Amino acid sequence: MTELKKQHGECGKGCINDTTIHVDVKNYYGRTLKKTSDLKSKACVTTSQPIPAFIRQALAKVHPEVTARYYGCGTVVPECLEGCRLLDLGCGSGRDCYMLSQLVGEEGHVTGIDMTEDQLAVARKFLDHHMQEFGYRKPNVSFVQGYIEALTEAGLKENSFDIIISNCVVNLSPDKRRVLSEAYRVLKDGGELYFSDVYSSSRLSDEIKNNKVLWGECLGGALWWEDLVQLAQEVGFTLPRLVTANIVTVDNKELETIIGDYTFVSATYRLFKIPDVSNNGCMVIYNGNITGFEECLDFDAWYTFKVHEIVDVDEEVASILTHSRFADEFTFQPPGTHAECNVQKSKVGTVNPFELVLQLDSTSASFGTRGCCGAQPQSSCSK
Structure with a gap:
């Protein structure tokens, strides 16, 4: 070799x-x-x-x-x-x-x-x-x-x-x-x-x-x-x-x-490639202006951002969103700005793809058929 x-x-x-x-x-x-x-x-x-x-x-x-x-x-x-x-x-x-x-x-x-x-x-x-x-x-x-x-x-x-x-x-x-x-x-x-x-x-x-x-x-x-x-x-x-x-x-x-x-x-x-991941977590609101994702954005297997919905994100996701091309697509607010009952809580998800497949199998979900707003762990988006 x-x-x-x-x-x-x-x-x-x-x-x-x-x-x-x-x-x-x-x-x-x-x-x-x-x-x-x-x-x-x-x-x-x-x-x-x-x-x-x-x-x-x-x-x-x-x-x-x-x-x-x-x-x-x-x-x-x-x-x-x-x-x-x-x-x-x-x-x-x-x-x-x-x-x-x-x-x-x-x-x-x-x-x-x-x-x-x-x-x-x-x-x-x-x-x-x-x-x-x-x-x-x-x-x-x-x-x-x-x-x-x-x-x-x-x-x-x-x-x-x-x-x-x-x-x-x-x-x-x-x-x-x-x-x-x-x-x-x-x-x-x-x-x-x-x-x-x-x-x-x-x-x-x-x-x-x-x-x-x-x-x-x-x-x-x-x-x-x-x-x-x-x-x-x-x-x-x-x-x-x-x-x-x-x-x-x-x-x-x-x-x-x-x-x-x-x-x-x-x-x-x-x-x-984020130069600084020292941001505190924050509240984010997706503005719905990305072409093809006007209603919701499935960012990864764990975060779905529904338009105008308040989401509490951890410091890593906050840093990614604020330092990347997504910065203009969200409104950012400090933690605790809104009543807890109106906030989608931040999620800690696996990076192990085999574990994710097992989790989805256990809920009779097929991850291969997921599109935006489709079945995914803890998704708040629905068609």
Whole structure:
């Protein structure tokens, strides 16, 4: 796994070299997989879940050839996107980039980075098509060939992005710490890493990690979820906020035999680059001005903000909301401003995706089918 394949080392600038894993992943996604049906498991397939109408409409405008080369384990569409600069780690054929380019608008910008030439060729092929389809006078999407472990080497500037997304890609990297560190570096203060990925119930054996098919199928490189929490905080992010979680069904007897007793989930987390988490808790009122979330905002698995409802949030959530792009979307008031009977109490939720799935199973809820205002722990939102 540590063998190096020199591909970019001639420049003398310390560029990252291809590890054996990088080469194997490039071959798997560039040559072995030509369409979604070529996958050998269900790990890299988005779970079925209700998608808001405005996102469905954006996806419907993405060219079918781009969509056919899409592989992902979740829907990575954070809220409050208008005018934002957004980066997609491991953008592949560009499906999420083109969908999100409509949501950030012509004044926003989406950059996709991927190391696989074949995938980027598909993405770039339809750039003009999509800009014409969206009615934009100038492109608001660009694609960069490079490694998610070396964003600055790929020409992406520090402190330059409002949001970073990633859809089932971090698990494919041999150096997750470096991925998170680079993401932290290029995010602006107050920026967010909002990403879906596959996680394991415990640290994986070498047999599983060394299996090329399992790695390519997003299982062999899956992090133990506790390692994600530790790595995220070590590089400077806030404690990860768990948004969604679904059990991964492999549905391949040969691969299931190799996996044995390990279990996997696909989960979405949001990590924030917040310079100061020393805020006291406070009362917040959601103003209802975010497109697509006018009635309520499911911030994570534990906090649902219903328009004009008073919510008591802890100091971490208060810091996130006041130091991020969400600051203008809420009214902030000191604790104790309102009568206790009118206040939704702050919640302490798990960051363990397996625990969340069990909790939802125990209440006959399916987290994979939750949309805004849908079933979730202690949600006060209803349709």
